[in-house]
Amino acid sequence: MPVDRPEAVPDARRPHRIAGGQPGLLAPGATTDPYRLRLYRLLRTEYPLGYDPALGAWLLSRYADVALALTDPRFTGYPHDGAPRGRAPVPLGLCRGAQVCAPPAVPYRTVEPAVERTAYVLARRIAGRDLADLVADFCRWLPTGAAAAAGLSRPGVNGRTGGELHRRPGGGADDCARSTALRGHALASFLANMLDDPDLRAAATAGAPAPHASGTLLDRAWSETLRRDPPVQIVLRRTRTEVPVSGGTLPAGAPVACLIGAAGRDPARFTAPDRFDPLRADADTLLTAPAHCPAARLGRLEAEHGLRALLTAMPGIRWADGFRPVAGGLLTRGPRTLLVHPS
Numbered sequence: 001m002p003v004d005r006p007e008a009v010p011d012a013r014r015p016h017r018i019a020g021g022q023p024g025l026l027a028p029g030a031t032t033d034p035y036r037l038r039l040y041r042l043l044r045t046e047y048p049l050g051y052d053p054a055l056g057a058w059l060l061s062r063y064a065d066v067a068l069a070l071t072d073p074r075f076t077g078y079p080h081d082g083a084p085r086g087r088a089p090v091p092l093g094l095c096r097g098a099q100v101c102a103p104p105a106v107p108y109r110t111v112e113p114a115v116e117r118t119a120y121v122l123a124r125r126i127a128g129r130d131l132a133d134l135v136a137d138f139c140r141w142l143p144t145g146a147a148a149a150a151g152l153s154r155p156g157v158n159g160r161t162g163g164e165l166h167r168r169p170g171g172g173a174d175d176c177a178r179s180t181a182l183r184g185h186a187l188a189s190f191l192a193n194m195l196d197d198p199d200l201r202a203a204a205t206a207g208a209p210a211p212h213a214s215g216t217l218l219d220r221a222w223s224e225t226l227r228r229d230p231p232v233q234i235v236l237r238r239t240r241t242e243v244p245v246s247g248g249t250l251p252a253g254a255p256v257a258c259l260i261g262a263a264g265r266d267p268a269r270f271t272a273p274d275r276f277d278p279l280r281a282d283a284d285t286l287l288t289a290p291a292h293c294p295a296a297r298l299g300r301l302e303a304e305h306g307l308r309a310l311l312t313a314m315p316g317i318r319w320a321d322g323f324r325p326v327a328g329g330l331l332t333r334g335p336r337t338l339l340v341h342p343s
Contacts, residue, residue, distance in 0.1 A: 022050040025059060025257070031330040034233075035274075040262035049247025057236065057257040058250055063270075065245040066263035067286055069256055075237045114149035115301045118142060119309035127313040127342050131320055134338035138310070139188040142302050143180035183299045185231035185334030190303045191310070192325040192335050193225055193276045195317070200278070205308050220278040222303050226288040228276055233261035233333050260287055261333065314342040 023042050024030075030039050043050070043061040051058050060066050069075045122141055126132045194201040204218040235258045243250045250256060264287050265273035271282055288296070310317060319325075320339035328336050 022047045022052075024054055025052045025259075025330070026054045032328055033326075034261065034330055035265070040259065040265065043259065044262055044266060047247070049245055049250070052257070055257055057255040059257050059259060060245065061259045061262035061266075062246055063263040063266035063268060065247070066258045066260065068243070068245065069237045069258050070235070070286065072243070074240050074243050075256065076240055077237065111146070111298065112301055112305075115142075115146040115298070116305040116309070118146040118149050119302070119305040120313065121145075123306075123309040123313035126310075129342055132340055132342055134191055134310075134340055135184075135188050135335060136337070138306065139184045139191065139338070140181075142187060142306055143183040143298070146298075146302060147180065182231045182332065183295065183302060185329075185332055186226065186299050187302055187306055188334045188338060189229035189231065189327065190222060190225045191307065192327075192338060193229070194221060194307055195319065195338075195340070196276070196325075201307065201311065204278075205311055217278055218304055218307070219300075220283065222300055223283065223285065223288050224276060224278045224280070225303075227264045227270075227284065228274070229327060229333070230260045230264060230287065231332055231334055233329070234258065234331055235260055263287060316343045317341070 023039055025034075025039070027037075027039065029037055034040050040061060043059060047059070048062050048065065049058065049060065060069055119142055122138050122145065126134075126137055132138075194204065200217075200221070204216070204221050207216055207218070209216055237256045237258060239250050239252055239254045239256060241252045264270070267273050269282070269284070271280065318341050320341055323339045325335045325338055327333050
């Protein structure tokens with residue numbers, strides 16, 4: 001397989017360079033697609049450690065360095081010390097960073113039926129249309145609607161339901177699962193990956209166990225989505241002391257931007273990292289939210305029941321003519337639209 005070289009990128013798509021030639025993370029076009037711009041690739045190969053003045057942080061893009069920043073006690077939360085320490089990974093992506101991940105006020109045995117019921121209601125509303133956008137009509141509604149149906153939401157300051165979990169003193173479920181928008185991004189990426197492969201989605205929704213692996217194929221497809229297409233691309237940390245990394249040494253007290261999107265596609269860690277492969281032998285849970293995190297569990301339920309509901313209500317679902325899903329965003333990321341013919 002030919003290797004993409006940075007010099008092969010057309011001039012019109014080259015990332016803007018800052019001092020020393022390092023590409024800027026907030027360069028024009030990066031917020032549209034840092035993968036296509038080879039921005040993450042350039043950082044991993046040529047600038048594994050560099051300071052980005054626009055972001056105000058040191059950048060880590062290689063898997064080994066990001067893994068160190070997420071697990072080593074020499075790093076702490078940013079902007080304040082609010083993240084877990086030690087060898088357990090810090091909260092990522094769907095998880096919002098509570099030091100104590102408490103379950104929601106409503107038990108999961110009550111939440112799951114509400115998620116399933118909401119998914120089928122939304123899917124049936126779409127099924128009769130000639131054309132639908134799953135992002136606008138399904139992914140943005142399922143997390144909020146399911147939370148409301150399960151009694152997890154509470155009125156916002158304007159009196160409307162905001163889809164937030166009940167607040168608990170000292171942090172808890174509200175800190176981890178408040179943002180339904182992030183779960184909507186993750187759900188959209190998951191559906192985009194699954195609808196691209198009819199055989200995979202049929203096997204996953206049948207509940208088949210993954211060959212030679214723990215969990216169902218759908219479990220692994222969800223985790224693979226969070227690796228390949230994380231809804232949150234950057235996690236901020238701060239050094240407690242000087243820390244050597246592959247590109248040099250981070251100073252003490254320095255803000256550090258862990259580029260989750262870059263680390264999840266590092267070829268030094270993952271074979272064919274751009275390929276969506278739930279059965280990959282080198283799967284890794286480091287870059288996904290902790291399994292006990294309420295947001296991670298809710299997101300997993302929404303992905304499972306969302307896909308099943310769509311395929312039950314519209315078994316002939318397919319992409320609209322000429323449509324291909326395209327993700328956008330740098331800090332948070334997901335498909336902008338998912339245009340389908342429901343039948």
